[in-house]
Amino acid sequence: MIVLGIETSCDETAAALVEDGRTILSSVVASQVDVHSVYGGVVPELASREHVSNINTVVDLCLERAWNRRSAWERVDGIAVTRGPGLVGALLVGMAYAKALAFALEIPLVGVNHLEGHIRSVPLEHPEAELPALALVVSGGHTSLFYLENQNSCREISRTRDDAAGEALDKLSKALGLGYPGGPVIDRLAPLGNPKAVRFSLPRIKSGALDFSFSGIKTAALRHCRLAEINPVEPEYAKRPERMPTALLDLVASYQKCVVDQLLDRLEKAWKRHDVRSLQISGGVSANSELRRRAADYFRDRAPVYFPSLLLSTDNAAMIAATGHRRLAAGEQDSWDLTAEPNLPV
Ligand code: KG4
Ligand code: ZN
Numbered sequence: 001m002i003v004l005g006i007e008t009s010c011d012e013t014a015a016a017l018v019e020d021g022r023t024i025l026s027s028v029v030a031s032q033v034d035v036h037s038v039y040g041g042v043v044p045e046l047a048s049r050e051h052v053s054n055i056n057t058v059v060d061l062c063l064e065r066a067w068n069r070r071s072a073w074e075r076v077d078g079i080a081v082t083r084g085p086g087l088v089g090a091l092l093v094g095m096a097y098a099k100a101l102a103f104a105l106e107i108p109l110v111g112v113n114h115l116e117g118h119i120r121s122v123p124l125e126h127p128e129a130e131l132p133a134l135a136l137v138v139s140g141g142h143t144s145l146f147y148l149e150n151q152n153s154c155r156e157i158s159r160t161r162d163d164a165a166g167e168a169l170d171k172l173s174k175a176l177g178l179g180y181p182g183g184p185v186i187d188r189l190a191p192l193g194n195p196k197a198v199r200f201s202l203p204r205i206k207s208g209a210l211d212f213s214f215s216g217i218k219t220a221a222l223r224h225c226r227l228a229e230i231n232p233v234e235p236e237y238a239k240r241p242e243r244m245p246t247a248l249l250d251l252v253a254s255y256q257k258c259v260v261d262q263l264l265d266r267l268e269k270a271w272k273r274h275d276v277r278s279l280q281i282s283g284g285v286s287a288n289s290e291l292r293r294r295a296a297d298y299f300r301d302r303a304p305v306y307f308p309s310l311l312l313s314t315d316n317a318a319m320i321a322a323t324g325h326r327r328l329a330a331g332e333q334d335s336w337d338l339t340a341e342p343n344l345p346v
């Protein structure tokens with residue numbers, strides 16, 4: 001069965017064709033970074049408009065890359081579209097497009113939870129990852145830990161109480177004039193600084209909960225900038241990062257270390273409380289090189305840690321198609337009343 005996945009929950013317009021829930025025939029992602037970077041973050045109304053102008057081309061390109069033919073619609077058996085969580089206007093573009101296509105082609109349509117998509121991105125590429133597992137989804141909008149007992153059971157065991165990890169990286173980057181999205185920039189700059197130069201403490205959550213919190217370190221970092229007189233960098237440094245002030249590079253390295261420390265701390269506590277066979281880390285921040293390296297070291301000889309490939313870490317539609325496949329293959333479909341749910345829980 002071949003499923004066309006469509007993803008427009010935030011600032012990436014994406015389409016993918018996936019066969020039998022595991023073979024990616026093509027995956028196209030049109031990033032809107034250039035549009036939003038001027039503003040230092042995603043502007044929801046602009047995101048919706050960009051999705052409207054890009055979606056046709058993205059889907060056409062997706063078919064062409066899979067079969068060298070833009071109009072090979074007869075090969076598509078079903079459509080899976082992200083219905084939430086995300087920006088409501090952005091979600092509506094993908095959903096309206098997916099519904100129209102499914103109606104015209106007379107094929108079934110299912111709505112997919114974006115976070116479930118991220119969780120699914122790991123077994124899509126690592127079918128050997130065993131259950132039960134702990135799944136950490138760490139992105140620009142979410143930071144949550146799930147217990148996956150079996151194929152049909154997924155329970156959220158903790159989440160962030162304020163900012164998401166990616167959001168914390170994006171906010172520091174913006175404050176330092178390093179651009180949007182901040183995660184990849186901080187990832188590149190951190191190795192140039194001393195991660196022990198600035199001390200940030202791990203947030204303590206009362207009652208032993210495994211919840212996350214990132215707004216405290218963001219505030220501490222901004223205070224440090226004021227006290228140490230670290231100002232936003234001039235654009236000329238963009239091409240010569242090694243010339244950036246040492247104090248700024250040290251702050252970036254220490255901040256990224258602290259974000260990764262917290263993720264590993266919660267993951268380890270959860271691992272001690274649950275009998276699991278694997279750890280699965282997904283979402284945009286899972287592309288982070290320090291997180292990848294340290295998670296593998298940290299759990300060496302204790303549990304296998306799986307990440308999606310870099311292309312499937314950040315938003316994409318292959319994970320949406322793979323998630324929708326199970327319901328479509330079981331003969332299920334959603335009705336035309338399906339609505340976008342900006343706060344859809346897993
Ligand atoms: O999953 P995603 O593409 O979109 C959401 O669902 O939010 O995640 C985007 C987030 C952004 O905050 C971005 O800064 C972060 O992922 N990110 C990274 C890296 N690449 C993207 N964070 C750290 N290191 C990276 N290499
Ligand atoms: Zn995402």
